[in-house]
Amino acid sequence: MPNLKFCKMKIIKAPYKSWGGIHPRYHKDLAADRALREMPLPELLQISMSQHLGAPAKPVVKKGDSVMQGTLIGEAAGFISANVHSPVSGVVKDVVPAITLTGAMIDSVVIEPDGEDKRVNDLAPLADWQAVAKKDLIARVAAAGVAGMGGAGFPTHVKLSPPPDKTIDTLIINGAECEPYLTADYRLMLESPERVWLGVSILRHILGAKTVRIAIEDNKPEAIRAMEQAMRNADGDVAIVELATEYPQGAEKQQIFAITGREVPSGGLPMDVGAVVENVGTAAAVFDAVFEGMPLIRRITTVTGLPLNAPGNIIAPLGTSYRALIEACGGCADTVKLISGGPMMGIAQAIDTVTTTKTTSGLLALGAPDVSLYESMPCISCGRCVDACPMNLVPSELSQYLEAEDYEGAEELHVMDCIECGCCAFSCPAHRPLVQHMRQGKARVMLKRKKK
Amino acid sequence: MDMLQFILITSGAIALVGVVCGTALAVAARFFAVHEDPRIEKVAEILPGANCGGCGLAGCTEYARAIVVDGAAINLCAPGGNEVIEQIAAFLGREATAAKKMVALVLCGGNDTQAQKRHAYNGVADCTAAQAVNGGDKACTYGCLGYGSCSRICPVAAIEICDGLAKVHPELCISCGACVKVCPRNIIKMVPADAPVHVLCSSHDKGPVVKKMCKVGCIGCTLCTKQVENQAITMDRFLAVVDYSKETPGKAAAEKCPVNCIIAADDSSSDAQPEVLQNENN
Known part of the structure; x- marks a missing residue:
């Protein structure tokens, strides 16, 4: 008979307190209880080749090509870059430079979906992943175009290939979601914790990390419970870390310090202190890429804000315009400011024809009472x-x-x-x-x- | 030991140290001397000494070294003009080839009253900073942002921001090119000072798009290209571009332009001058 006490998942408080931080109002209640849902397929998808950090991908389709769900449409240009796949089956309408969320003009592939969602099976599912060589697993993650889904969009295969002189002993899975308003990671942990946990197991296997920590802020007890349930049979040094609710607990370097007490040196990377941090969304994407042979073609985006009629957590294909997302959430007439991402680190948008990428964790509409125009004044040295x-x-x-x-x-x-x-x-x-x-x-x- | 002896020994020892060190320095000066062409210093004296970097080198002394040692062209110093070229030519016995006087020009005519803004911007008043926030607040993605990065970097204060638009005063410009490098939208170009006609627009957008955003943007109608026979004005993706290497026509093209984005040279100076005077009077 198994020892129940041993099997119970360990939940620990974060042992260290990182420096600084603030406590903004979170407003997570707007969308936290809205279950994940798929949105109606938009009429056109405009998929930017810059879905990630690093060099934009090179388009490999041209006008008139027909594509299937999962067809490679953009090839990684260099090591720090990622593949881009078609999220739907349909016809390529155009390959043109289009404005992205940062305001830059980047090549984008415009696809008109045919609504049939025929899937191409370029990537075979690797159900027996433990038997697969680590090198091939990393190649699979790269082929599926997985990039960090926390916000920065760092290509995951790069993080999984540390130089040989660096040993990784700690894998931290970031489910903190400290950014106000956003609930995408929270809903993911609540609704498919098994996918996250299996993804974590693959990441752990690839990196050979002894210690695994799932970091979740203590304002999300349901997510902690769901993850605990999914991880009940985990072996080895695995634990959920309850972080104090504070912004920015989800920042990589702060999280490493709060959990391990190690400080990433100035100008260094987490791998310099033997740690790798991956977002929960990235872990789920790794699961999809390995178990189901499904490239990263959609993501959960929290569409929220007081002016919205029906905020929600939407599973949207890459390349969905912000306008379509807002329409899927009942529209918002009184928006004065539209932010791609959360209110702290998101980028304000001038137009709503910009489309989602692998990093669009949220779309925030703010009404007139939520924003103010301040005049900047000289520093008063208050500290x-x-x-x-x-x-x-x-x-x-x-x-x-x-x-x-x-x-x-x-x-x-x-x-x-x-x-x-x-x-x-x-x-x-x-x-x-x-x-x-x-x-x-x-x-x-x-x-x-x-x-x- | 009496006092006198003590003083003699001390001063003798110091004198000895002095002689030894002096000899060492004299020997070092003779054997380790770095020979430098004396002409470099002379040429540097002829140059204006503004250290503006317009020649592409780190300063006037570097340019003087490049002229004397590497045989660089002697007509690269824009602030010095023909006077400096002639002096250097006479001093070095080289041939004087006059350089065409170039001035910076902001290829945009859309000020706050003529061009639309697409969103409010309340951040750092600097073009690079404004450009980094969603590509700038001006509706036109090619036009001048008007936050004055060029005006602040200009060593001779030749750029003025009038009504949200940068304007170069050609008579002050020393053509160092600092503004060309700093402009995040790359719309400042060096043009010949005596060019009679300019297209004050950089937008490659199609006509209807431009029309919505700016009253004085080039709509790509090609009327101006038909006024010239030697292809001095050509179309590049819905934008009329002046080829300054060819002889450009006078006012015909400017008069034909339906949106007044082509200006004849006389207009541009008279356009900018009264504003300065107004500002000074205030």
Whole structure:
């Protein structure tokens, strides 16, 4: 008879407290109880070739081609890049540059769905994945175009291939979802925890990590219970970590510190301290790629905000326009600001014809009472941003360097370590555009380093 | 030991140290000397000393070195103009080939009253920063953002922002090219100072799209190209482009333009000048 006490999943509190952080109002109640649902197929899908961090994929289809669900339409251009597949069967209407969520013009494949959803079986399911060589599993993840689904969209196969001198002993699965309003990861953990857990098992097998930690904020007890249930037969050093509810607990470096007490060195990567962090959505995508041979062609997007008539968690094919998503949620007449992502790190959108990518975790509509136009004032040296910065930087001083366009001075003050979480700007009583200063400073320093 | 002896020994020792060090320095100066062409210094003196970087080198001394040692062209110094070229030519005994005076020009005419904005922008007042927020607040994705990155980098304050549009004052421009490099939309170009006609638009969008966003945007009607015979104005993806290497016609093309985005040179200066005077009077 199995020892019940041993089998019960371990749930631990986060042993360390990461620096800084803020407590914004979460507004998760708007969409938290809305079950995942598929939306009606849009008339046109416009799939950007820049679905991920790194080089945009190279389109491999042309106007007039007919494609099936899962047909490769964009080929990874380089190592840090990812394949893009057609989410539906249909006809390629055009391959044109189109505006993406960052405002850049990137090649996009426009597909008119035929509604039949015929699937191409290029990738055979690998049900017996334990017997498959790690190299082939990584190749499968790359072929399926899996990219980090937490927001940055770092190609997953790159994270799974650490250089030989780095040993990975800890795999952290990020289900914190600290960004206000968003509930996509929460619904995923609640509704298909088995998929997440099997994906985690594959990731663990590939990386050979001894320790596995599932990190969930303690404001999501249902998700913790669901994951606990799915992981009841797990063996080895596996545990769920209950993180204190605080923004940005979902940030990679803060999470590693809260769980292991290891600090990622300045300019370094999590693998420098023997850890890899993957989002729960990425784990589910890895499961789909390996068990079902299904490339990453759809994702859960939380469409939320007070002006929306029916907020929800929508399973949308890649390339769905924001307008179609909003219509699927009952429309919103009084929106004054549309944000792709959450309110802290999302990007405000000027037009609603922009389409979803592998990283679109949310679409947030804000009405007039939710937003305000502030005038930025000089720094009053109150130090609130210094207390709030989770990276231990001094945003007040940095922003003054950057305002004076002294990029070398800013580099000395470690502007490159900024994770652009927005805690400083959130806490600034003078309403200074601190994050924007940091972003610009980082871009300039990168440009300077590239020139050298 | 009496006092005198003590002073003599001390000063003797110091003198000895001095002689030894002096000899060492003299020997080092003789054997380790770096020979530098004295002409470099002279050429650097002739150059204006603005260190603007317009020649593509790190400063006037570097350019002087490039001229003397590497035989670089002597007409690259835009601020110096023909006077400097002649002086260097006379000093080095090279042939003086006058460079065409170039000035920067912002290829956009859509100011706040003529061009639409597509969203409110309340962030850092800098073009690169504005461009990074969803591609800028101007409805036209090609036009001048008007947050003055060019004006701030200009070493001689030749760029003014009038009504949300950057304007270069050609008589002040030293053609160093700093603004061309900093503009995130790449719409500042170096053009010959004496070119009679310019197309003040960079939009490759189709006519109806442009029309919605800007009153003075090129709609790609091709009327101007028909006014010239030597293909000095050609169409490039719905945008009229002046080929400055060819002789460009005077006012005919400008007068024909239905949206007034083509200007004859006289207009551009008279257009900008009164605004400056107004500002100074205020």
